[in-house]
Amino acid sequence: MIAHISDCTVLRNGVKMPWFGLGVYKAKEGEEVELAVKAAIKAGYRSIDTAALYDNEVGVGKAVRESGVPREELFITTKVWNADQGYESTLQAFEQSRKKLNLEYLDLYLIHWAVKGKYKDTWRALEKLYKDGFVRAIGVSNFQIHHIEDVMADSEMTPMVNQVEYHPFLTQKELHNFCKDNHIQLEAWSPLMRGEVLQNPVVIELGEKYQKTPAQIVLRWDLQNQVVTIPKSVHEERIIENADIFNFEISPDDMEKLDGLNQNKRVGADPDNFNF
Numbered sequence: 001m002i003a004h005i006s007d008c009t010v011l012r013n014g015v016k017m018p019w020f021g022l023g024v025y026k027a028k029e030g031e032e033v034e035l036a037v038k039a040a041i042k043a044g045y046r047s048i049d050t051a052a053l054y055d056n057e058v059g060v061g062k063a064v065r066e067s068g069v070p071r072e073e074l075f076i077t078t079k080v081w082n083a084d085q086g087y088e089s090t091l092q093a094f095e096q097s098r099k100k101l102n103l104e105y106l107d108l109y110l111i112h113w114a115v116k117g118k119y120k121d122t123w124r125a126l127e128k129l130y131k132d133g134f135v136r137a138i139g140v141s142n143f144q145i146h147h148i149e150d151v152m153a154d155s156e157m158t159p160m161v162n163q164v165e166y167h168p169f170l171t172q173k174e175l176h177n178f179c180k181d182n183h184i185q186l187e188a189w190s191p192l193m194r195g196e197v198l199q200n201p202v203v204i205e206l207g208e209k210y211q212k213t214p215a216q217i218v219l220r221w222d223l224q225n226q227v228v229t230i231p232k233s234v235h236e237e238r239i240i241e242n243a244d245i246f247n248f249e250i251s252p253d254d255m256e257k258l259d260g261l262n263q264n265k266r267v268g269a270d271p272d273n274f275n276f
């Protein structure tokens with residue numbers, strides 16, 4: 001049972017990654033993101049998920065350094081944006097992210113989307129960054145099974161993490177099973193479906209049953225499905241609320257009810273058909 005906010009999954013290379021963290025997409029650079037990251041770390045969060053695209057790496061790094069928590073107790077993720085993909089340009093993009101964050105190393109570096117014709121060169125750059133010791137783990141995001149198989153077919157390393165859209169309306173069972181079989185940790189983005197799943201009657205009813213909020217039900221469901229989760233909020237009360245999920249367990253029957261809500265419904269783009 002995942003019983004504490006700092007509990008970790010063990011990635012295929014032995015590195016520990018917290019099951020729970022803060023997402024900062026759309027948190028504004030400067031005070032907004034700094035306050036959110038500081039509030040999260042104060043509430044016990046040990047993992048922060050940003051990306052070059054989010055344009056808030058400076059604030060994330062500043063909050064991390066000022067948090068008072070030793071760097072090695074924190075787990076910081078960033079991602080290479082689509083426009084920077086390719087071997088040399090990814091190495092440069094990483095250096096830019098590292099400078100903005102002002103951190104010596106990253107814990108996890110992800111390919112943000114599988115850009116056709118480029119993601120394999122991008123992956124080679126991630127392998128180099130890993131071997132050179134700049135990042136403790138490397139992975140992908142928004143990769144379908146065929147993208148991962150393509151990378152695995154002629155790369156030295158297999159991605160350690162796949163961060164994808166995942167919530168009760170999009171459970172991606174086949175992809176999840178493939179990742180489990182290959183020791184690739186699945187990580188949920190938009191775990192709350194940006195608020196949409198919180199209106200669902202089954203989620204609300206289970207909240208009443210367990211005396212928890214709809215957000216807490218959905219986030220606990222992630223953990224019990226062995227999926228890393230990174231809900232975003234810039235409000236301290238919600239940051240605290242979202243983390244209060246380590247003192248209860250959803251029964252197997254109720255887990256099934258939540259699994260049964262799947263509609264293959266996305267809030268974000270389709271990884272096989274995006275134009276950015």
Ligand SMILES: NC(=O)c1ccc[n+]([C@@H]2O[C@H](COP(=O)([O-])OP(=O)(O)OC[C@H]3O[C@@H](n4cnc5c(N)ncnc54)[C@H](OP(=O)(O)O)[C@@H]3O)[C@@H](O)[C@H]2O)c1
Pocket residue numbers: 022023024025026049050112141142163164188189190191192193194195198215230231232233234235238239241242268
């Ligand atoms: N790899 C990718 O392509 C990708 C794509 C999207 C997201 N992500 C990552 O995943 C993280 C999470 O996804 P997300 O930001 O898209 O969506 P999300 O976490 O599902 O939802 C965030 C939204 O829900 C609100 N919210 C948070 N806690 C709440 C609560 N307890 N009750 C009611 N509303 C609540 C937030 O508002 P307030 O902030 O106003 O509280 C925000 O509008 C991102 O921040 C990012 O780090 C990655």
